Amino acid sequence: MIEGRGIIESVEIARQKVEGLGGVFKSNYAFKDIIFVPRKETYNLTDDFLRVRVLSKNNWNTKNVILVRKKTEFQKIGKIDKVALRKEFDTEKEALNFIEKELGKDFDFGFEFSRQGWQYQLGKNRVFIEDIEKYRPSLEIEADNEQELKDLFTKLQVKKQVKQSMPEVMKNLLK
Numbered sequence: 001m002i003e004g005r006g007i008i009e010s011v012e013i014a015r016q017k018v019e020g021l022g023g024v025f026k027s028n029y030a031f032k033d034i035i036f037v038p039r040k041e042t043y044n045l046t047d048d049f050l051r052v053r054v055l056s057k058n059n060w061n062t063k064n065v066i067l068v069r070k071k072t073e074f075q076k077i078g079k080i081d082k083v084a085l086r087k088e089f090d091t092e093k094e095a096l097n098f099i100e101k102e103l104g105k106d107f108d109f110g111f112e113f114s115r116q117g118w119q120y121q122l123g124k125n126r127v128f129i130e131d132i133e134k135y136r137p138s139l140e141i142e143a144d145n146e147q148e149l150k151d152l153f154t155k156l157q158v159k160k161q162v163k164q165s166m167p168e169v170m171k172n173l174l175k
Contacts, residue, residue: 001143004077004079004140004153005161006138006153008129008137008138008159015129017157018120021156023120024121028118029058029116030116032053032056033112033113034054035170036052037049037171038107045165045168046074046165048071049165049168050067052092053068064091065088067086067099068085069083069086072165076146077146113132113135134173
């Protein structure tokens with residue numbers, strides 16, 4: 001599985017294009033991401049980040065709060081995420097308490113941002129079209145391989161591939 005994010009013209013145009021290719025609408029969602037940054041002078045949130053995702057609207061089979069630590073490896077096209085830690089909680093407070101107790105010596109609160117999105121199934125691939133707070137319309141594709149990802153970027157008229165994790169993009173944007 002490989003993933004890739006790209007900048008698009010608009011949410012509506014992307015939704016029309018995905019549906020025109022036979023994409024099946026699965027759900028819409030909304031959530032807030034709380035990003036924690038490593039306690040060291042220099043860091044890159046594309047290489048390693050800790051996130052609490054607080055879901056306010058979804059139909060996914062998870063609890064409403066998900067803690068994830070990811071390490072991302074970018075390829076020529078797309079990226080591969082390695083999940084180092086994943087835990088689900090009933091409340092945001094439970095997740096924050098866990099971080100304070102178990103990871104507080106390594107991470108500090110950094111920032112937060114929210115997004116809303118629309119999930120589609122397009123053949124074996126998943127497409128997430130998103131409107132991210134203080135950012136541009138974008139989409140993320142989960143594909144089997146780089147060629148499928150590249151083909152979908154072309155078919156969906158992705159303007160530019162994003163070569164950083166969203167936490168790194170937002171860190172630089174919110175400075």
